[in-house]
Amino acid sequence: MPQMTMLQAINDAMHVAMERDPDVVMLGEDIGKKGGVFGATDGLYDKFGALRVMDTPLSECGIIGTAVGMALYGLKPVPEIQFLDFIYPAFDQIVSEMAKMRYRSGGQFTCPMVVRSPSGGGIRGGHYHSQSSEAYFAHTPGLRVVMPSTPADAKGMLLASIFNEDPVIFLEPKALYRHGKQEVQEGWYTTSLDEARRVREGDDVTVVTWGAMVPIVEDAAGTAAENGVACDVIDLRSILPWDYDTVLDSVRKTGRLVVVQEAPRTCGFASEVAATVAEKAIDSLEAPIARVTGFDTPFPYALEHVYKPDKKRVLGAIEFTARWA
């Protein structure tokens, strides 16, 4: 099996999807000849041409609005929003149109499409190249919101998203684009959009996270293990709909929960995880639920390293929770 970075795996998934189905089209800013600002769409334009790999005018509202029309007509469009921070002009099309089309038409019209966008910090991009906005979308029934954390998951989840009937917000943690290589199966395969992934088994503390926080949590869990605390680490992979059964099973085993997210704290998805566990498994809890999150500030430029949860903060929360009696 070839070794790939997440970026290569995403690119490979799009090659596979476009070869498999002529209805799969890409559109976005600079995705054609340039191959995207991160190179995610590299080589697609040369292989599939300008009609299927479209460099669009600079309008997110237009990119998503036209993609919705393409999906209605029967294509499987995969629009790219260059940075998640620039998705807001398209928010209306996503929330009011793409997400609600099936429901409001009684299933007569649907929007099978995937909005890809690099998300989160990691490139010293300040306010507008760094945000983690998954919670805005997770608040929208009808959308699938997913975020892989490994190259193999990225490819399998992207293929599953493109060949899925629902509209998907596919968030690519840009900090992990070139984080490391992993063996990635060649050709066609899909990875479930309905199941969380158990990253590490342990009986002492459940740690739930997703996206770019996964390797940070893994690192912290490794150190915790050396200190005698065994973490059950769960990568949610899908934020909406999310697999709470896996989380609840784990908490029933460990009795302790830490949730780690890069996004700001208030109304982040970690809050939903905490609330659900409190509702459905309060009897199992032996310690307060801990959240490790970004702060309720804009994403900073110079202080990015302070803002983003790091190993130290995660480890601190794990140990605090493990020790609580």
Place this chain on the structure above:
Amino acid sequence: MAARKASAKAPAAKRRAAAPDPYAVGPLGLFQLVDEDGKAVAQVPELPEGLPERFLEAMLFQRALDQRMLNLQRQGRIGFYGTAKGQEGATLGSGAAFAPEDWLFPALREGAVALWRGMALEHYIAQCFGNGADPTHGRQMPCHYSDRGARYVSLSSPIATQVSQAVGAARAMQVRGEGQHVAGAWMGDGATSENDFHAALNFAGVWKAPVVFVCQNNQWAISVPLSMQTASETLAVKAEAYGMPGVRVDGNDVLACYVAVAAAVERARRGEGPTFVECLTYRLGGHSSSDDPTKYRDESEAAIWEKRDPLLRHRAWLTAEGRWDDAREEAFLAESGKRITDAIATVEAAEPVDRATLFTDVWATMPALLADQQRRLDEDLPV
């Protein structure tokens, strides 16, 4: 409404004078075939057999249906309604110019087009009742129709979102090599201020997409007059900035609307790209059942436009042509009234929407999280 210069000329001899070209009139003029008195001011091109009569019937029908639906709202039997009163010519003239295979993306006053294209009257009415007879399960407020068979795409409330979607569908036709199909997008004058409008026209111009934009300029966006919506001399002229022709039509002249939009549809079908058609019309009624226009507009303005009623004009023309008479109208109205009455009775007798439809069609298959919520509701509050 400035009369076209050409209108002063005597109608050309009956034999095959060239039909006037809406494109030649341009975005600052006003393309017209029949004037306010029902007199042809230019050669009316040959139209499909029976089409002018069908136009009058459909306009009469819509006027009657709108009045009945508004009455139902006043009686508290439906929650809301918005009429197309005064705009039937622009609505039907433009809507009829598309073929059954074309995809239509309506705004809020094109329900008559859905019926024209075969949507069941019962479904139209049931959507407004929002009961079990509604194929969309009462999920939207009234006047938000959706009909797959008619290729009439589900309408949402947010203004102008459908315009860029139409461009996307047109682009999809190009990608699939189905450019013989065309997409149509409707919008009001107010909609021309929205992001989606500009994005849509811009993308359509760049892609040379097979799409026709029809703007129903009824001169009001709820209480905001056109002069406060734009400083542009006309709406049609905006098209030029996006590299496509703009055409301005007398929207109360159903034949002119049909001819202009049909020309634009044919142009798109030939692969020559998009056209923007502004239909100058007037909203004779309130914005909707929730609106009282006396608060913001002078009723003398409406009175002027009452005289320009597209229905009166088309009836006068048809009658002068010897193709319509009072007896035919009476019979048609009587039969339509009965059809509407029967359909309302059938629909109103339907069951309320099934509570289970609250949870279906959100995602393609119901996820565990939603199934849980439904189960919880059913335990707490059994049906």
